[in-house]
Amino acid sequence: MGARLVLADDNEAFLEATARLLERQGYEVFAATSGDEALRHLSQHRPEAILLDIMMPGIDGLAVLEKIRQQDPLLGVVMITAFGSEEIAVKALTAGADDYLIKPLDYEEAFIRLERVLDRTRLRRERLRLEQELAEAHSQLQQRYQELEASYGRIRELEEQTRELFERYLPPQVAQYLIDDPSRANLGGERREVTILFADLRGFTALAEKMSPERLVEVINGYLSLAAECVVAQGGVLDKFMGDSVMALYNSPLEQPDHALRALKTAFDVRDNVRLSSLQPALRFGFGINTGEAVVGNVGSEALMNYTAIGDPVNLAFRIQEQAKAEQILLSRATYDQVKDHVEAKPLGRMRMERRAEEAEVYEAVTLRAET
Known part of the structure; x- marks a missing residue:
């Protein structure tokens, strides 16, 4: 079974057709016709990503996106719009979406871009795991000074892994720019x-x-x-x-x-x-x-x-x-x-x-x- 996804769109014909195509690609799909239903699926099924229509009745896609980022900042989010509006797309990306698709979908391109979002989501979770391990290693250093030499090699290894992860996710110049001064x-x-x-x-x-x-x-x-x-x-x-x-x-x-x-x-x-x-x-x-x-x-x-x-x-x-x-x-x-x-x-x-x-x-x- 492939990645677990939530697909949210109030157009039932589009929802059914897209869900079927995604399932043929090996994804496990939970369909939702409203923002509230999408949030319930997120809570119940903990998917890796959500494909989210911007314009829906009740709570719209941008409002759902805001709630998602409050609850799970690492979840992959792909917005879908039928408008082709750069302003709406930029607003969604600024609010934390990973990518956006414009209807009617070019499904082959959509699947490629979805996989890229899933890859970035996995990298973000791996980065978080490494950062947590690094923080734990630093805490142990403070508590057990006698283990300094043994712990030092592990810390260096984790720092290098974090750097490598940074440079896969960011351009090398930007990664080094941020590493040199994290406040940037x-x-x-x-x-x-x-x-x-x-x-x-x-x-x-x-x-x-x-x-x-x-x-x-x-x-x-x-x-x-x-x-x-x-x-x-x-x-x-x-x-x-x-x-x-x-x-x-x-x-x-x-x-x-x-x-x-x-x-x-x-x-x-x-x-x-x-x-x-x-x-x-x-x-x-x-x-x-x-x-x-x-x-x-x-x-x-x-x-x-x-x-x-x-x-x-x-x-x-x-x-x-x-x-x-x-x-x-x-x-x-x-x-x-x-x-x-x-x-x-x-x-x-x-x-x-x-x-x-x-x-x-x-x-x-x-x-x-x-x-x-």
């Missing part, structure tokens, strides 16, 4: 100029419809691993993976005076390395890069938070990426102004972006100039 793990952030890179695989969604989930995971992991290596090589922070796309930040948490150029070089590195790779089926990324002031820091709740950037520059970078064709690297005017001495680029004029009132001036990066 408090909720909140700082306003600073950053460069944001979005890279998205073109044609992946259509291809995914023809693939088994196992093959789908294999393909996407190959491309995202390659992109992640390029981000890290240029000193970027992997903010998040979103389906078949990646978001990276530059100039945070560490200062990088050439952050815009680093992001640009990352895009060229990814494009070139994909061309040279033997990954199959052959896919290509489209890129969007923007520079601007955003609030960067820990977003979420005291129990569960993410290190990320919030603000309009992030949204604009994403919208610019949506305009890019396969292998096309598009820059905002703000980014272009910082890298124009290092790149051959052609202006594409002002473009209208989805869900943005103002048009944006966009440039296409053609090739990097040779460094002198």
Whole structure:
């Protein structure tokens, strides 16, 4: 039997169909048509995760999420919405959700993202267990000074395990940043100029419809691993993976005076390395890069938070990426102004972006100039 889940949605047809598909995947599913019923299932069955519709009669999904985080900050939570509203999604993520899905569901992608949430949930519980063991070891040291030497090796082992767990859950720069000063793990952030890179695989969604989930995971992991290596090589922070796309930040948490150029070089590195790779089926990324002031820091709740950037520059970078064709690297005017001495680029004029009132001036990066 697979993971135990609660599925909450007031649409009985959607609830029945989705529960049946989840059960075919090996999950044990407890269905609920209201927020109150979902909370009862959580109390009675102690699942690993909940898929929770945002809009339900009575107590809605966001209110249920708040109650969940008060009772179990480690439970995996995936919100479901039929609205496709970024504002609602951001509100849910800020309140402590792990991910969100938009109806109608792409079930293959939904199952992949659900498994990632379950993996993160297990890691969080393992991290808590290790932290508890570490606290107990420290307490024993204070009480039994004579066992100091014998206990010291165990403590070092646990600290290393915690560090390794941190670095699997967080980008290495952010993990080290927090390890160096744990007070930086408090909720909140700082306003600073950053460069944001979005890279998205073109044609992946259509291809995914023809693939088994196992093959789908294999393909996407190959491309995202390659992109992640390029981000890290240029000193970027992997903010998040979103389906078949990646978001990276530059100039945070560490200062990088050439952050815009680093992001640009990352895009060229990814494009070139994909061309040279033997990954199959052959896919290509489209890129969007923007520079601007955003609030960067820990977003979420005291129990569960993410290190990320919030603000309009992030949204604009994403919208610019949506305009890019396969292998096309598009820059905002703000980014272009910082890298124009290092790149051959052609202006594409002002473009209208989805869900943005103002048009944006966009440039296409053609090739990097040779460094002198």
